[in-house]
Ligand SMILES: Cc1cc2nc3c(=O)[nH]c(=O)nc-3n(C[C@H](O)[C@H](O)[C@H](O)COP(=O)(O)OP(=O)(O)OC[C@H]3O[C@@H](n4cnc5c(N)ncnc54)[C@H](O)[C@@H]3O)c2cc1C
């Protein structure tokens with residue numbers, strides 16, 4: 001049996017009709033065509049699928065879409081404002097924190113949540129909060145530098 | 157019924173015809189759904205993840221419990237103990253001031269589960285009900301003397317946590333019993349505790365070997381001790397021989413070593429991709445000794461930072 005429901009994503013309402021076993025990631029990508037969130041491992045290990053649920057990071061590949069009803073979802077598409085990248089997104093580009101880009105949406109989601117709760121994290125806090133996000137390209141150093149430089153830009 | 161859900165089927169009714177989903181707001185409605193065969197989903201970090209890994213399909217009939225207010229939260233109770241709702245998340249437990257101060261080993265445990273995303277939705281009830289021999293919170297809960305409240309249509313029953321587990325992935329709870337809450341009794345003055353695991357990396361890890369110690373010091377002597385081992389037997393379990401080795405001692409290194417040897421002797425480790433059984437048994441002695449010493453330090457009022465796993469690393 002399918003269920004009709006309305007998901008709230010990046011401030012918009014999306015009506016969907018889905019089976020209860022569907023994960024949030026599959027609904028975001030296949031039904032809403034919001035393909036910014038990636039499927040890396042599909043079993044909660046890599047963080048490429050991360051989105052914010054009421055402001056906190058969640059691996060959408062293993063979270064049931066129907067469990068998000070009445071809650072606000074933010075995907076990487078929701079981090080820019082009218083096409084303007086957030087300071088964090090700009091910092092990732094400038095510091096070389098993006099190579100193939102596959103991990104980038106999840107990295108940005110984790111780092112956005114970190115900066116929202118702690119505008120001045122130290123290196124240990126940055127590393128701990130990105131520990132659920134795997135990157136096969138950058139060696140992490142430029143990603144750490146990007147978050148650090150976003151901290152400097154926004155926290156002064 | 158969510159205001160945002162549209163149509164009569166939005167929050168669902170089980171139909172014989174196919175999959176079903178319901179997300180009630182009361183325990184009564186949850187246990188009614190369980191009585192007709194629906195499976196509980198809380199954070200889904202075991203249930204849904206296991207299906208993505210191909211270990212089992214997502215159950216056809218689901219009852220989500222994240223909207224039930226009475227299953228949430230962490231509250232002190234009148235006798236000085238603590239009540240934890242089944243859907244308290246690892247993130248909430250790791251940050252709770254009372255737990256960090258008085259039930260420190262539980263904060264050590266919850267703060268190293270998965271990543272921030274895992275801790276944000278992963279619940280205490282799910283960690284217990286999943287009954288993994290590697291479950292991080294079970295050792296600390298057992299050593300603090302936790303009891304769990306189970307409820308089904310047939311009523312409620314309260315069970316000591318160390319009677320709940322019956323094997324890897326198995327508990328004595330019936331399929332239609334909901335884990336409602338966990339209660340921790342007050343701990344005597346002079347109590348310190350620690351949980352740590354042998355890990356190959358700091359986060360996104362499963363305990364290769366884990367150990368918990370809860371000790372009470374009175375006049376420089378250990379008057380009460382509880383020790384449990386994790387990832388070393390078919391279930392997380394207490395080790396009475398290790399506890400006996402500590403009682404009456406000052407909690408010095410020699411006593412901690414005897415407790416470690418007792419824990420190793422009580423282990424029934426397995427060989428798997430993460431470690432050989434012999435290595436696990438050898439490390440049972442080391443990790444147990446370290447958590448005993450850290451628990452004693454904490455009982456004396458010294459600071460061992462949370463999570464202990466990170467700070468005890470390399471502390472041979
Ligand atoms: C990347 C990753 C890393 C992890 N790391 C760790 C780790 O380091 N240590 C660790 O211990 N665990 C770890 N886990 C496992 C998991 O996150 C925890 O066990 C978590 O606490 C499960 O809670 P949940 O709410 O997500 O459970 P769910 O997946 O929702 O449920 C798990 C099981 O319990 C049942 N259940 C849930 N709640 C109840 C209830 N109230 N009453 C009766 N039955 C119930 C469900 O039906 C299901 O069978 C990890 C998981 C992932 C994906």
Ligand code: FES
Pocket residue numbers: 038039040041042043044045046047048049050059060061062
């Ligand atoms: S795709 Fe979700 S964590 Fe890897």
Ligand code: FES
Pocket residue numbers: 097098099100101102103104134135136137138
């Ligand atoms: S940039 Fe390629 S995985 Fe991170």
